[in-house]
Amino acid sequence: MIQFLQQMINGLSLGSIYALIALGYTMVYGIIKLINFAHGDVYMLGAFVAFYATTFFHLNFFVALVVAMVLCGVLGVVIERIAYKPLRHATRITALITAMGVSYVLEYTTQYFAGSEVKTFPTDLLDNTAFSFGGVRITMMQIYIFVITIVLMIILTYIVNKTKMGRAMRAVSVDEDAAKLMGINVDTTISFTFFLGSCLAGVAGVLVGVYYNSINPLMGMTPGLKAFIAAVFGGIGNIPGAMIGGLFIGIAETLVTAYGSSLYKDAIVYVILILVLILKPDGLLGKNVKEKV
Amino acid sequence: MEPILEVKNLTKNFGGLCAVSNVSMTINQGELIGLIGPNGAGKTTLFNLLTGVYEPSSGLIELNDDGQKIQLGGLKPYKITGYGISRTFQNIRLFKAMTVLENVKVAMHKNIRYGTIAAILRLPSYYSEEKWVEEKACELLKEVGLYSKRNEMATNLPYGEQRRLEIARALAIQPKILFLDEPAAGMNPQETADLTKLIHHIREKYKLTVILIEHDMSLVMNICERIYVLDYGKMIANGSPEEIKNNEFVIKAYLGEEI
Amino acid sequence: MRKEYLTKENIAWLLLAVGSFVICSLLMNLGIINSYYQITLYNICINIILAVSLNLVIGICGQFSLGHAGFMCIGAYAAGIITKMMPNFGGFVLGILVGFVLSAIVALIVSIPTLRLRGDYLAIATLGFAEIIRILVQNMKITNGAAGLNGIPQLTSWPLLMIGVVVSIVVVCNYTHSAPGRACISIREDEIASEAMGINTTKYKVIAFVIGALLASLAGALYACNFYVIKPSQFTFNKSIDILVMVVFGGMGSMTSSVIAAIVIGIINMVLANFSEIRMIIYGLALVAIMIFKPTGLLGQRELSFKKLFSSRKGAK
Numbered sequence: 118m119i120q121f122l123q124q125m126i127n128g129l130s131l132g133s134i135y136a137l138i139a140l141g142y143t144m145v146y147g148i149i150k151l152i153n154f155a156h157g158d159v160y161m162l163g164a165f166v167a168f169y170a171t172t173f174f175h176l177n178f179f180v181a182l183v184v185a186m187v188l189c190g191v192l193g194v195v196i197e198r199i200a201y202k203p204l205r206h207a208t209r210i211t212a213l214i215t216a217m218g219v220s221y222v223l224e225y226t227t228q229y230f231a232g233s234e235v236k237t238f239p240t241d242l243l244d245n246t247a248f249s250f251g252g253v254r255i256t257m258m259q260i261y262i263f264v265i266t267i268v269l270m271i272i273l274t275y276i277v278n279k280t281k282m283g284r285a286m287r288a289v290s291v292d293e294d295a296a297k298l299m300g301i302n303v304d305t306t307i308s309f310t311f312f313l314g315s316c317l318a319g320v321a322g323v324l325v326g327v328y329y330n331s332i333n334p335l336m337g338m339t340p341g342l343k344a345f346i347a348a349v350f351g352g353i354g355n356i357p358g359a360m361i362g363g364l365f366i367g368i369a370e371t372l373v374t375a376y377g378s379s380l381y382k383d384a385i386v387y388v389i390l391i392l393v394l395i396l397k398p399d400g401l402l403g404k405n406v407k408e409k410v
Numbered sequence: 411m412e413p414i415l416e417v418k419n420l421t422k423n424f425g426g427l428c429a430v431s432n433v434s435m436t437i438n439q440g441e442l443i444g445l446i447g448p449n450g451a452g453k454t455t456l457f458n459l460l461t462g463v464y465e466p467s468s469g470l471i472e473l474n475d476d477g478q479k480i481q482l483g484g485l486k487p488y489k490i491t492g493y494g495i496s497r498t499f500q501n502i503r504l505f506k507a508m509t510v511l512e513n514v515k516v517a518m519h520k521n522i523r524y525g526t527i528a529a530i531l532r533l534p535s536y537y538s539e540e541k542w543v544e545e546k547a548c549e550l551l552k553e554v555g556l557y558s559k560r561n562e563m564a565t566n567l568p569y570g571e572q573r574r575l576e577i578a579r580a581l582a583i584q585p586k587i588l589f590l591d592e593p594a595a596g597m598n599p600q601e602t603a604d605l606t607k608l609i610h611h612i613r614e615k616y617k618l619t620v621i622l623i624e625h626d627m628s629l630v631m632n633i634c635e636r637i638y639v640l641d642y643g644k645m646i647a648n649g650s651p652e653e654i655k656n657n658e659f660v661i662k663a664y665l666g667e668e669i
Numbered sequence: 670m671r672k673e674y675l676t677k678e679n680i681a682w683l684l685l686a687v688g689s690f691v692i693c694s695l696l697m698n699l700g701i702i703n704s705y706y707q708i709t710l711y712n713i714c715i716n717i718i719l720a721v722s723l724n725l726v727i728g729i730c731g732q733f734s735l736g737h738a739g740f741m742c743i744g745a746y747a748a749g750i751i752t753k754m755m756p757n758f759g760g761f762v763l764g765i766l767v768g769f770v771l772s773a774i775v776a777l778i779v780s781i782p783t784l785r786l787r788g789d790y791l792a793i794a795t796l797g798f799a800e801i802i803r804i805l806v807q808n809m810k811i812t813n814g815a816a817g818l819n820g821i822p823q824l825t826s827w828p829l830l831m832i833g834v835v836v837s838i839v840v841v842c843n844y845t846h847s848a849p850g851r852a853c854i855s856i857r858e859d860e861i862a863s864e865a866m867g868i869n870t871t872k873y874k875v876i877a878f879v880i881g882a883l884l885a886s887l888a889g890a891l892y893a894c895n896f897y898v899i900k901p902s903q904f905t906f907n908k909s910i911d912i913l914v915m916v917v918f919g920g921m922g923s924m925t926s927s928v929i930a931a932i933v934i935g936i937i938n939m940v941l942a943n944f945s946e947i948r949m950i951i952y953g954l955a956l957v958a959i960m961i962f963k964p965t966g967l968l969g970q971r972e973l974s975f976k977k978l979f980s981s982r983k984g985a986k
Contacts (some may be wrong), residue, residue, distance in 0.1 A: 150791075152789050152793065162985060174793065181709070199959050200961070203961045204960060207960070208788075208964075209788045209789050210733050210789070210792075211960050211964045212960075213733070213788075213792060213955050214787050214917055214956055215960040215961070216959050217913075217953075217956060218952070218953045218954065218955070218956025218957035218960065219909055219957060220951065220953070221910075221950070221952055221956065222950055222953035222957070223795055223953075224949070224953075224956055225946045225947075225949035225950045225951055225953065228946050228949075228952065229946040229947065233946075293922065298737055313950025324858060338906070342793075342796070345793065346793075346797075349790075349793070378808075380804070380807070380808045381804065381808065383800065383804055384800070384801050384804040384805070387797035387798070387800050387801050387804075388797075390793065390794065390797045391782070391783070391794055391798065391801075394782075394783065394786055394793075394794050395782045395783075396792060398786060398790065400860060
């Protein structure tokens with residue numbers, strides 16, 4: 118039982134990170150129906166920005182976190198403007214291939230400049246004392262991850278549900294043309310969505326950097342896919358769905374590693390994906406949309 | 411007269427919305443039936459139920475296939491097509507990047523008798539069947555007056571010709587029953603007149619039973635022998651064009667209640 | 670021989686195939702294509718098979734699969750394991766056949782549930798399946814885990830490779846120009862209309878998917894028996910994207926462009942062999958640029974057709 122609780126804590130930490138990335142996927146898919154393959158690489162760049170900010174410029178962790186967040190957000194907007202905006206009315210496949218192209222560019226440009234070797238994140242950024250509650254160990258780092266994730270999710274929910282921009286985002290995701298006729302600036306709204314999503318991915322990158330201590334230019338690919346799967350699990354386009362999906366995937370992966378074999382930890386995520394797609398393709402909280410004939 | 415298609419208490423719910431409710435129809439062999447009703451009355455939904463695009467929530471669709479009763483409700487569209495029921499679409503759905511000729515050939519699929527292996531190895535059956543398909547498809551295109559455009563991409567045809575190609579494609583199935591969903595939508599009076607002639611012609615030639623949805627009342631009153639009227643998913647009237655014209659429920663449905 | 674086979678255009682195609690075979694053989698014997706260039710040539714041939722077969726699934730049938738590397742992986746391992754036990758031509762043929770059976774089974778298992786999905790969802794599901802295949806291979810004893818297989822006998826010869834290429838192209842082109850092929854194209858164009866025209870869309874999607882998988886498995890076998898070593902890490906998602914790049918660059922739906930794209934990209938890869946990062950950056954930029962400026966690919970849907978060539982010349986006279 119204690120071991121199980123321990124694994125749940127570990128799973129929740131990993132899951133929080135997946136949830137942060139999944140939110141970006143789900144918001145972007147919700148608004149322009151694009152699987153933003155490059156999202157995982159924005160997350161990777163978040164880790165790299167924080168790495169250079171703390172090692173070269175010796176910034177404090179929280180400053181580095183904010184810097185990474187803002188830079189990733191801006192990068193997300195730039196990517197959208199250059200690569201996705203011209204394709205807004207193209208087929209989804211065209212947009213998907215473009216997103217893969219962007220992903221390649223980000224990964225290998227980073228590799229070109231930073232080198233392909235694994236970099237070690239400084240370990241003294243955060244206080245890492247561990248507490249023990251009846252045998253269940255929880256580190257200060259994990260508490261930071263939980264707190265940061267929860268705060269960001271509350272802010273995001275507030276923005277989406279209570280602000281004018283949030284209302285515009287929801288309107289554009291339902292019907293872009295109608296939103297335009299109602300005087301909503303669609304381009305700004307989409308850019309803002311990318312900004313928000315990319316900020317969250319940047320934060321996730323920084324958190325992974327400090328949690329696992331190692332980063333490399335190709336680190337974004339697998340977590341990116343897993344976060345996408347989390348978004349699909351929760352119902353793509355649905356914000357609470359992405360949070361639940363992220364936590365679920367994180368916990369499932371941790372439990373398989375603990376009780377089965379770590380060799381299959383990636384396989385289980387794909388199995389979950391395929392089961393969801395077959396049994397409930399709209400995800401846990403998604404809506405069923407059928408093509409009109 | 412023998413009923414060829416019987417619809418009994420057919421209902422379709424979308425969530426809480428009842429798009430088609432408790433509709434019953436009897437369609438006799440060789441009839442030309444009109445299906446009218448105000449926008450959103452559920453006409454296309456009824457077509458989609460009859461051709462298998464949607465699954466009925468309840469009710470029966472019974473086809474009389476040469477004396478054999480077949481339940482069509484819940485079958486896949488391609489199976490229903492296999493029983494000789496074909497359709498056109500309200501919002502033209504041609505295979506855009508295929509030529510006019512290929513569009514017709516695709517619809518002849520169920521009558522082509524060679525498989526994937528014969529296709530890959532180019533066995534003799536491939537050549538003989540393809541020759542037959544080519545001839546038959548050309549014949550059909552001559553019928554609707556599109557033979558000279560057989561090698562054009564479907565998407566490049568003008569609107570009226572696209573509608574006619576849809577009819578040719580539906581005929582290629584060799585149907586017994588043909589559903590036409592707003593065949594005259596967007597046509598000018600001359601094109602509508604040509605279309606009326608074409609519908610008459612193919613019906614005689616192929617001994618078809620035709621059911622059409624149409625908003626052009628002159629066309630409907632002109633060619634249909636019997637008319638069904640849908641309103642808010644319910645069948646409110648059925649009868650000859652004269653009867654429908656004078657039916658008070660129909661007038662109410664179209665013009666609203668008198669105050 | 671029936672007269673249908675002996676048409677002018679079929680003879681022209683035969684001459685083209687035999688001609689390119691003879692010329693490349695001569696160049697190899699003369700040493701103009703040295704052993705270094707030969708690797709590129711062999712790679713190009715394998716990539717042609719992969720690109721043409723993926724084009725059948727994506728370009729003709731319109732089903733966006735990102736799992737092609739998974740089937741190549743099955744073919745490569747089946748051939749690798751069996752030829753290591755039976756290092757002769759018989760073993761090679763047996764390996765290819767076993768690969769066919771396995772990849773057909775896997776393709777059926779993958780396709781029946783996933784092909785109901787559309788567009789981008791299908792892409793992710795096939796990607797997931799390919800990754801599962803790779804993870805299984807990485808964890809099995811018979812495949813020697815992550816280390817992969819070493820010392821696979823080199824049984825792939827130039828004539829065999831050329832036969833593989835020709836067979837693949839002929840299979841895909843014959844299929845495309847037939848009733849089942851038309852059914853597949855109609856699914857790509859409009860699935861709902863296709864079903865209304867009496868086409869069992871699931872069946873034809875599965876057929877296209879299985880043919881694609883079989884040819885990818887053939888490519889895998891030829892690959893394994895040419896390069897001595899195979900590892901699970903060679904068959905990742907990136908390999909699937911490499912194949913996709915060839916299909917997209919050339920033009921989805923056109924076999925001619927897939928062949929040309931495979932050749933051109935093969936040569937680019939050789940030239941940029943020492944600058945792999947720059948190569949990947951160029952790939953990425955090119956994908957984005959093509960999708961923005963010319964989404965139909967560089968050659969679009971155009972095909973090299975001797976039939977049209979001959980008839981247009983007749984018309985000119």
